[in-house]
Amino acid sequence: MEQFEQVEILLVEDSALDAELTMTALAGSRVANRVVWVKDGEEALDYLFRRGSHAGRSDIAPRLVLLDLKMPKVGGIEVLKEIKSDARLKRIPVVVMTSSDEECDVAKSYELGANSYVVKPVDFDALAEVTRQAGFYWLAINRGIAV
Amino acid sequence: MKTYPGSESSAAPADAPALLPARRLARAPSIRRKLVLVMLATTLTALLVAIAAMIYYDLRVYQRALLQDVETLADVMGQANVAALAFDDPIAARQNLALLAAKPNIISGAVYQARGTLFATYNRRGTSEAFPKLPEFEGARIATREVIVFKRVIGGKEILGTIYLKGEYALGEHLASYLAITGVVLLMALLVALMMSAWLQATITRPILQMRDLARDVMEKRDFSLRATNTTDDEIGYLAEAFNGMLAEIGERASDLERSNESLEGQVQERKAAEANLRRAEEELKRLNAELEERVAQRTEQLAAANKELESFSYSVSHDLRAPVRAVAGFSRLLAEQHEAQLDPEAKRKLGIIRSEATRMGALIDDLLAFSRLGRQALQFTTVDMGELARMNFETLTAADDVRAPELRLGTLPPGRGDRSLLAQVWINLLSNAIKFSSKKERPTVEVGAISDPKEHIYFVRDNGAGFDPRYGAKLFGVFQRLHGPEEFPGTGVGLALVQRIITRHGGRVWAEGALGEGATFYFTLPRSESDGAV
Secondary structure, X not given: OOOOOOOOEEEEOOOHHHHHHXXXXXXXXXXXXXXXXXXXXXXXXXXXXXXXXXXXXXXXXXXXXXXOOOOOOOOHHHHHHHHHOOOOHHHOOEEEEEOOOOHHHHHHHHHOOOXXXXXXXXXXXXXXXXXXXXXXXXXXXXXXXXX | OOOOOOHHHHHOOOOOOOOHHHXXXXXXOOHHHHHHHHHHHHHHHHHHXXXXXXXXXXXXXXXXXXXXXXXXXXXXXXXXXXXXXXXXXXXXXXXXXXXXXXXXXXEEEEEEEOOXXXXXXXXOOOOOOOOOOOOOOOXXXXXXXXXXXXXXXXXXXXXXXXXXXXXXXXXXXXXXXXXXXXXXXXXXXXXXXXXXHHHHHHHHHHHHHHHHHHHHHHHHHOOOOOOOOOOOOOHHHHXXXXXXXXXHHHHHHHHHHHHHHHHHHHHXXXXXXXXXXXXXXXXXXXXXXXXXXXHHHHHHHXXXXXXXXXXXXXXXXXXXXXXXXXXXXXXXXXXXXXXXXXXXXXXXXXXXXHHHHHHHHHHHHHHHXXXXXXXXXXXXXXXXXXXXXXXXXXXXXXXXXXXXXXXXXXXXXXXXXXXXXXXXXXXXHHHHHHHHHHOOOOOOEEEEEEEEOOOEEEEEEEEOOOOOOHXXXXXXXXXXXXXXXXXXXXXXXXXHHXXXXXXXXXXXXXXXXXXXXXXXXXXXXXXXXXXXXXX
């Protein structure tokens, strides 16, 4: 796991292939240089709360979380709930990026405070475009606040 | 057949008053007793009248005979004593008087001289009667128990003296003996009367009593086959015949009644059986209903479970099926981009096929999911401006640069009642089809309009595109059913199935008209009234 001084995007994705595609798309779009990929919800929480294998992490919190929903162990909904119920972390914008187009998932995500909900397209060009636009919006257009 | 009065009414009342006449018969004096009494009374009356008349006559005769007898005796005594008186011979007179002893009913006698002095006397043995001092006038008279006769004794033309006779007048004895005889006669008469009544019973009373017994038997046993057997020629015989006729009639009527009762009872039984059948059927129906309800509840539960399963299935599909497809599409793309130098054109072409097919797979999955989701989604009914919805979606669909926008002829559309987002989906699918299939025409035209009737609004989308063979029109609305190859016109074959599903859930219908190469018209209806629209 590479460590960056300023992590711009935390990618929470259980599928390595999806993660690679997403990161390739992000790299191609050049909106974010530093992306950290964690492979499930448990690791995501460890990373965000600096515990477990990420206990000694020095860098500050990411500026954007790209969150998959369906993951083993701790699911995306659980992660979202933890983030949004933490006084400090809840300022980080969370974009739910998932294959699920189910109404219940969309509703639940917004209910828990997701900042955006994006259905991952099957087509790579479309996926790259969606990822690029989401990253560009949240990192470049949107005025965030340091956490 | 003769109808006897009262034969109908006697057949009708069945049980209650049946024993009454018989009982009354037993309590009242029987005919036999009445007959005996009548006979005895008649006999007694006749006898008493006859005897009384006889006694009266007999007493009168006795009295006259007695008087005559004593007067004659006095005459005889007078003749006998003429000489004694004439010669003043009392002894002779006494002797003459002593002859009276031959007549025991003469109590005493006396001879008086013309002057009136007692000349000679006679007393029946054992009696000492006093004699009247002077003779009375000539004649006979009856004192209480005696007959007293004075008779002048005539000698020549001169009264010589008077004869006095006193005889017994035994009326009481006479009467007593008469009464005794009467008593004996009465007794005998009564005996004869009783015998007569016994005979009468044999000839008159017995047939009547037999009739009575027969009547009682008929009443008590309700047996109308009994018949009177005494058929004599007299009135009782006629009565018996009439009674038999009446019994036959009553019996016939009773059996008629019984038959009709039986048939009635049969009908009642049939009716009861029918009612029982009906009840059984009702119970069966109730049981079946309960069973059906239970089954419905079971099925509903199963259906809910199946729905739940389907939901989790489609959730998995949407998530897990997309990921590999996306990887296939993404990595073939990356391969084509990042390793372009190592690939010859043929390899690039094949990679392109992999990518586009993976993308199509993704679209299929998406459409299939949308289709399955539609069955579960609850409808939110509002009044929807259909014209606006159609126009908006047409503009959205033709906004992209690479789409060749056809001419839109939009008519006036009545508002529809339904779920806005689903109706929007209907417009999108129908309009995109119209745009797609007319895109190869020189002047593509899409016409949107509506026809209304009192029951429903009929909306239609017409294009002048590729059309379809009407023989396969029915297949248009099936899932994954396509009448054109993907090379000719892209598509998954879910769009029209989705339209049909949405419209069906709104209570409407869909159909299509068209001909190959001459365009197609797709119709869908929405019910007019709000209640009809609810699903």
